[in-house]
Amino acid sequence: MAARPPRSLATEGIVLRRRPSGEADATLVLLTPGEGRLDAVARGVRKPQARLRGHIEPVTRSRFLIARGRGRDVVAQAVTLDAYLRLKTSLQALAAAIYCCELAERLSAVHAPQHELYALLTDTLAALDAGANPEGSARYFELHLLAVSGYELQVVACAACGADLPEAEAFFAAGAGGILCRGCRADTPGRLLSVRAQKVLRFARRVTVAEFAALRVPPETAAEVRGALAEALRAVVDVEPRSGTFFESVSRP
Amino acid sequence: MPESLATPEPIQRLIEALHRLPGIGPKSAQRLAYHIVRTSPQEAEGLARAVIEARERIRYCSVCVNLTERDPCAVCADPRRDASTICVVEQPLDVLAIERAGVYRGVYHVLHGILNPMEGVGPEHLHIDALVARVKSGNVREVIMATNPSLEGEATVMYVQRVLAPYPPRVTRLARGLPSGADLEYADTMTLARALEGRQEL
Numbered sequence: 001m002a003a004r005p006p007r008s009l010a011t012e013g014i015v016l017r018r019r020p021s022g023e024a025d026a027t028l029v030l031l032t033p034g035e036g037r038l039d040a041v042a043r044g045v046r047k048p049q050a051r052l053r054g055h056i057e058p059v060t061r062s063r064f065l066i067a068r069g070r071g072r073d074v075v076a077q078a079v080t081l082d083a084y085l086r087l088k089t090s091l092q093a094l095a096a097a098i099y100c101c102e103l104a105e106r107l108s109a110v111h112a113p114q115h116e117l118y119a120l121l122t123d124t125l126a127a128l129d130a131g132a133n134p135e136g137s138a139r140y141f142e143l144h145l146l147a148v149s150g151y152e153l154q155v156v157a158c159a160a161c162g163a164d165l166p167e168a169e170a171f172f173a174a175g176a177g178g179i180l181c182r183g184c185r186a187d188t189p190g191r192l193l194s195v196r197a198q199k200v201l202r203f204a205r206r207v208t209v210a211e212f213a214a215l216r217v218p219p220e221t222a223a224e225v226r227g228a229l230a231e232a233l234r235a236v237v238d239v240e241p242r243s244g245t246f247f248e249s250v251s252r253p
Numbered sequence: 254m255p256e257s258l259a260t261p262e263p264i265q266r267l268i269e270a271l272h273r274l275p276g277i278g279p280k281s282a283q284r285l286a287y288h289i290v291r292t293s294p295q296e297a298e299g300l301a302r303a304v305i306e307a308r309e310r311i312r313y314c315s316v317c318v319n320l321t322e323r324d325p326c327a328v329c330a331d332p333r334r335d336a337s338t339i340c341v342v343e344q345p346l347d348v349l350a351i352e353r354a355g356v357y358r359g360v361y362h363v364l365h366g367i368l369n370p371m372e373g374v375g376p377e378h379l380h381i382d383a384l385v386a387r388v389k390s391g392n393v394r395e396v397i398m399a400t401n402p403s404l405e406g407e408a409t410v411m412y413v414q415r416v417l418a419p420y421p422p423r424v425t426r427l428a429r430g431l432p433s434g435a436d437l438e439y440a441d442t443m444t445l446a447r448a449l450e451g452r453q454e455l
Binding site for chain 1: 276278368370371372373375376403404407408411412415432434435436439440441442443444446
């Protein structure tokens with residue numbers, strides 16, 4: 001006889017999204033390290049005195065006890081581990097955090113371990129909370145999100161033939177998985193990437209989010225990097241992240 | 254399914270219409286639709302007339318954007334209200350809640366929503382431009398942000414604060430902290446932190 005699945009799940013998780021449902025309930029989208037993305041209903045949390053209310057705000061890392069039934073998972077208990085309070089006092093940092101959470105939701109697997117993605121998101125939120133540059137943090141998250149989701153961008157060698165790349169302006173083709181050498185370029189659609197932008201992308205691969213966010217990048221290079229990563233994400237996620245427009249709009253001085 | 258067992262087309266259309274209402278799931282829509290068709294014709298007609306009348310006679314107040322039968326609304330037209338203090342709320346129902354408290358004598362501005370970037374609700378979907386226009390044109394001294402104490406509410410407060418920064422009125426927000434009757438033991442980090450920030454001398 002097959003073993004019955006456990007009736008409850010104790011896990012920590014990040015609330016990626018919260019949607020109102022029913023009279024006073026909310027449906028949460030959680031990212032957990034061991035179970036990946038999962039939806040769970042939090043009963044009665046829209047009432048002012050609901051005890052769970054503050055522990056299940058989006059962009060909050062909490063410890064959950066989730067009751068698993070035949071139908072939907074239900075949040076039985078939740079205790080905040082990190083509310084990222086400082087991040088939530090800056091509009092730009094908050095917009096970056098929401099954007100990262102939306103990307104994590106779109107690229108995470110349901111009910112499958114997501115340890116790397118979980119660690120990436122917690123590191124990025126912690127860096128934003130510590131005052132890291134929101135734009136740099138978001139770019140770092142995008143690049144590493146692609147990598148942990150199995151779409152690592154090739155920025156060191158040619159994405160098609162693996163040949164070393166000379167230190168010169170290079171051709172970036174998001175659909176091909178990164179930079180292409182002259183020989184492999186042919187009619188592939190893409191964009192030119194300056195040496196500086198390539199260096200920024202390579203640097204992001206080997207440092208922490210806080211170190212990358214501290215890097216001072218000239219605006220034109222930042223725009224190149226932003227454009228290349230946006231194209232790479234578009235090639236993977238069909239739909240444009242909704243919170244991206246808001247993040248860009250509040251990032252403008 | 255045999256044709257004889259299928260839901261009759263007019264009831265199906267009613268179910269679909271009811272299902273589009275907020276908070277009404279498919280089962281509730283079905284129950285309501287079957288309830289409506291079982292009521293007397295007069296009762297059903299009364300309901301339909303009430304919907305049509307409300308939709309036809311209710312409009313937006315040209316000043317505060319609240320829903321009203323007369324423009325400007327009763328609050329905006331009342332000379333006893335303090336027009337130099339604007340309380341910004343998410344929904345018309347929030348106006349009723351604050352009025353019930355009976356302590357506020359200023360006027361309102363209804364945003365008709367809240368910033369929710371993940372759901373695609375940006376500043377362009379809210380009546381923030383109308384608020385800025387009011388602040389620019391009138392002698393407003395204070396703008397009180399009375400959005401819900403949620404992440405989206407916080408984002409809205411910070412955004413409005415940013416767009417009103419070039420103008421003279423001070424921007425304030427409702428106090429945040431523990432609701433009356435709450436257990437300290439179950440309070441979350443954010444509520445406790447805000448409650449401590451907003452502590453008052455006795």
